[in-house]
Amino acid sequence: MAEAWIIDAARTPRGIGKVERGALWEIHPQRLAATVLTALAERNHIKTEEIDDVILSCSAQVGKQSRCIARMSALAAGFSDRAAGITVQRFCGGGISAVNMAATSIIAGMEDLVFAGGVEMMSYSNSYGDRAAADGDNPELRAKHPMFTVGLAADIIASEEGISREDLDAFAAESQRRADAAIKSGAFDKSLIPVHHPDGNLALDHEEYPRPQTTAEILAQLKPSFAGTMDRPFYDTGMTYREMVARTFPGVEVEHRHHAGNSSGIVDGAGALILASPDYATANGLKPRARVRAIANVGHSPEYILNGPVDGAKKVLKKAGMTLDDIDLFEVNEAFAVVTMKFMRDLNVDHAKVNVNGGAIALGHPIGATGAMLIGTALDELERRGEGTALVTMCAAGGMAPAIIIERI
DSSP states (O other): OOOOEEEEEEEOOOEEOSTTTSTTTTSOHHHHHHHHHHHHHHHTTOOGGGOOEEEEEOSOOOGGGOSOHHHHHHHHTTOOTTSEEEEEOBTBTHHHHHHHHHHHHHHTTSOSEEEEEEEEEHHHHHHHOOOOOTTTTOHHHHHHSOOOOHHHHHHHHHHHHTOOHHHHHHHHHHHHHHHHHHHHHTTTTTTBOOEEOTTSOEEEOSOOSOOTTOOHHHHTTSOOSSGGGTTSBOTTSSSBHHHHHHHHSTTOOOOOOOOGGGBOOOEEEEEEEEEEOHHHHHHTTOOOSEEEEEEEEEEOOTTTOSOHHHHHHHHHHHHHTOOGGGOSEEEEOOSBHHHHHHHHHHHTOOGGGBSBTBOHHHHOOOGGGHHHHHHHHHHHHHHHHTOOEEEEEOOBTTTEEEEEEEEEO
16 A cells, blocks of 8 residues: 655744744744744755645634745745645644645655645734634524534533543643653654744744643632633624523533633644655655554534544544554644543543643644644654554544544654
8 A cells, every 4th residue: 555654743832822922923924834844854855846735734814824825935935936835724623634635645646745734823813803703604504503612612521521620720730741841851852943033033942831830729720711701692693602502502501610721822833744655755865754554534513613533533543444552642632621631531541642741731732733743743752762653633623623643664
């Protein structure tokens, strides 16, 4: 069977995604993505005129992040104008999907060399304004599938599943502890690419978001973030969020258990991978680090939004002819603590194998870029541990979950 090989992976550090607060907020999104693309091309001696495509994910495709940021970032990186580009949108899941699309084109024999990943400047997009709801502000679709804010969906799931505030906070504190240990041990160093301003001055060379002093006791003092949503109008339906929740989830008494400390951080960042066909890699002296064993996409309830990763993992395992016991490491995006906790509980996966270097609660979640970052993190950790396989999955708005299994070479 044809294969897609992963040659390399790289990413920027994550900067706090706030105007005038984060180290990256003045960087153009194209420059942020180009930083990673350039580094990958240079350290692997890539002939950029032979790149078939550059596939990048970006969730908030507005203003400076609009049009085709993949093509523009490739040009900004100094790639040959023969290297095409396409921008994809799967909300939070786009970074995995970009890599999956690259692998698919290579396995099909249609392409030989593809860069894939994502970029998101949340400091920019969150200040841009004029952003439609996930349903595109379509009242007909809204009547069929009322889609709540992701934070409220997290509280609904935690309430329905009986996952306590104390357990969510304990998970979040552990994410911070693991991320701190990973940073101090150099676990991220292989993939981390410093970002510079156009004048050459350093913008950021380290993770800016983590709060290693965090404890469960500190988190317990934070007020829930999404309780205030309940009595607001639910778009144009003539109902409040509370009324729509009661209609959509009858019998569920919502307790608000998520807050800034057990939810993913708002950050800026970019990440990418090089994928190649075995024939191209061999002919050009590119040493593979991993192969793509299987990919999958699933849809799930758009009302719950966040519950797809369990089914995504089941589907990609079936595609690969593998079981959970065959997987050495898991990366499951910590959009909210409940997402990863439900994943571990439903599949009976030991936390010792999941997000071993922390996750988005500690490091941040630059929406369109996160999936590619997680794949790179998993690959680096497989090499550090001398282990073989990793499964990466994440929830996405609209009730979706892409997934991928990689195997170290």
